[in-house]
Amino acid sequence: MWQCLICRNAVFRRVKNCRMLETALYLIPVPLSEGELNSVLPAHNIDIVREIKHYIVENVRSARRFLKKCDREINIDELTFYELNRHTKPEEISGFLVPLEQGFPMGVISEAGCPAIADPGADVVAIAQRKSIRVVPLVGPSSILMSVMGSGFNGQSFAFLGYLPIDASARAKKFKDMEYNIRVNDQTQIFIETPYRNNKLIAEMAHTLPKYLKLCVASDITGKQESIVTRKVAEWGVVKYDYDKIPTIFLLYK
Numbered sequence: 001m002w003q004c005l006i007c008r009n010a011v012f013r014r015v016k017n018c019r020m021l022e023t024a025l026y027l028i029p030v031p032l033s034e035g036e037l038n039s040v041l042p043a044h045n046i047d048i049v050r051e052i053k054h055y056i057v058e059n060v061r062s063a064r065r066f067l068k069k070c071d072r073e074i075n076i077d078e079l080t081f082y083e084l085n086r087h088t089k090p091e092e093i094s095g096f097l098v099p100l101e102q103g104f105p106m107g108v109i110s111e112a113g114c115p116a117i118a119d120p121g122a123d124v125v126a127i128a129q130r131k132s133i134r135v136v137p138l139v140g141p142s143s144i145l146m147s148v149m150g151s152g153f154n155g156q157s158f159a160f161l162g163y164l165p166i167d168a169s170a171r172a173k174k175f176k177d178m179e180y181n182i183r184v185n186d187q188t189q190i191f192i193e194t195p196y197r198n199n200k201l202i203a204e205m206a207h208t209l210p211k212y213l214k215l216c217v218a219s220d221i222t223g224k225q226e227s228i229v230t231r232k233v234a235e236w237g238v239v240k241y242d243y244d245k246i247p248t249i250f251l252l253y254k
Contacts, residue, residue: 023134024100027137028045031140033223039222053104117142143249158251164201182254188252198219199244213233
């Protein structure tokens with residue numbers, strides 16, 4: 001009679017020379033840009049991906065492409081996908097976890113970066129936590145954390161604000177709120193914009209924000225055009241730049 005050998009920190013069990021993945025919800029990071037997977041994801045992630053047959057994804061097409069890039073031998077037709085994005089009805093989400101409740105491991109994949117960080121995957125993680133289902137976040141790239149690391153700004157206290165308001169008055173108020181949190185709370189402010197508006201946003205900030213503030217523009221993180229540049233707001237008003245249509249994240253600090 002054989003016995004399972006369970007490693008205290010591992011998610012795999014070895015059973016008769018076969019490797020079985022522990023039943024859990026695995027949060028699987030995706031690269032932020034094109035390039036070799038092994039430069040941004042550990043081999044351990046790929047091993048886990050090979051074992052999972054049920055996925056909750058932000059976009060089925062991009063998830064399938066990512067999985068094939070992980071291992072061309074993965075049979076995509078054997079996999080089940082549940083799509084979780086802004087079109088998903090809240091009452092549908094709980095049903096996505098049925099395979100987990102039946103004992104099958106599941107993976108969560110976003111469009112880019114880490115699931116559940118500025119991502120709808122957080123909704124299914126919250127349900128898993130309420131049901132006492134084990135959640136396993138895997139190592140991978142996060143544009144938020146990597147931009148803070150490269151900015152030279154306060155990494156002890158920071159806030160990610162998502163997209164700025166489009167309405168001019170609401171946008172102006174948001175800038176004032178950010179300035180207050182920088183000045184009074186010593187907190188780095190992080191936000192994003194639709195890529196084709198990047199250049200316009202930088203010009204707007206250079207013209208309207210207090211000159212004592214510093215702006216970091218982190219673009220194409222981990223990609224071939226990666227650029228993380230920190231300058232005073234006033235300096236951005238006189239230098240040349242072009243971040244048009246390039247995924248970019250912005251940080252403000254003093």
